[in-house]
Amino acid sequence: MRILHTSDWHLGQHFMGKTRQAEHLALIDWLIRQVGDHAVDAVIIAGDIFDTGSPPSYARELYNRLVVELHTAGCALLILGGNHDSVATLGESRPLLAYLRATVIPAVEENLDQQVRVLNKRDGAPGAIVCAIPFIRPRDVLQSQAGQSAEEKQISLQEAIAQHYQAVYQLARAKRNALRLALPIIATGHLATVGASASESVREIYVGALEAFPTAAFPPADYIALGHIHRPQKVGGQEHIRYCGSPIPLSFDEAEQQKEVLLVDVDDIGLMAVTALPVPRFQQLASIKGDLKELEASIQETAKLASADQPVWLEVMVKGDDYLTDLQTRIQSMTEGLPVEVLRVRRDRGNAVAALQAAAKETLDELTPFDVFNKRLEQEALDEALRGQLDTRYRSIVTSLQEASE
Incomplete structure (x- = not known):
């Protein structure tokens, strides 16, 4: 199975008085061509599809266009909520989008079974099981306790997130056993990890509560598709834990980055290969420095x-x-x-x-x-x-x- 991993589109971003509408429209057209040229079975967007909780109407139109065109191309779509996304905004259309092979997970589900999803290949056969984990808000997994210090809150939240990952992963294993199929398990996430290199457009997620999630706390999934950090990178040098980065530069300090999406090939044994597809620059940005x-x-x-x-x-x-x-x-x-x-x-x-x-x-x-x-x-x-x-x-x-x- 071939999966395209992307994240942090930030549809509707208002960049110093400028709209990114034309760039995102060009990005969608380019992505659809890549899906066809590389025979992609499914696209995963690991959070922050929108830039704000109340995106402008043109951003919603771009979102709908992406869903429809991927459906027409015969490709499944999995969208995870990010810290910029509104749970209500993503949730309002997901029953309808489900008819177009688009699965939306806006937030942590009350029934964790809903976060275990089977991704099908183009021919309809199961290709992978996904631990579909969006941005985790503290209130979703943790009850605040009076008298805790900032350090104690950080430890509690880290443990609660780790437990959530492990719980969903065990449900994914149970799902695989029930299907009696040798399927790889993929996990997602929208958070900062230890050692990840960020940029100025990345806002802090966990205010004073969690600096970075340790990679050792992730479950042993075959591939972990992460979002939130806009710079593409391996986490801790590990091939199977990846930030794909944002597909367009979202701040001037990202202007020199080569943006990319990731083609992830998996089979019944596990991860086969990860291939970066460079994204063209649809709008030139530059930051220059010097005396007059x-x-x-x-x-x-x-x-x-x-x-x-x-x-x-x-x-x-x-x-x-x-x-x-x-x-x-x-x-x-x-x-x-x-x-x-x-x-x-x-x-x-x-x-x-x-x-x-x-x-x-x-x-x-x-x-x-x-x-x-x-x-x-x-x-x-x-x-x-x-x-x-x-x-x-x-x-x-x-x-x-x-x-x-x-």
């Missing part, structure tokens, strides 16, 4: 990346200690007549004034509560011990507020 003289040359060079009808989206990092009140005007004059569009200008300076100026150019959508708090701490002359105590206390308060709101 260096930037002028860099902008000229970057403009060569533009296509006939599509300018390059640009982030400019200005080096230097001199304060320039006309910085925006200077950058604009450098780009005049060139096929580039500057979306963000930042100052790369070490003093506190420069840090505040750079922060002023960031929107709240780009920052987590912890980013804001840390930026405020950076303005104070604090020793590391006190800084750590304040950070721990802040995380504890945010966690308590989050649990109260749930």
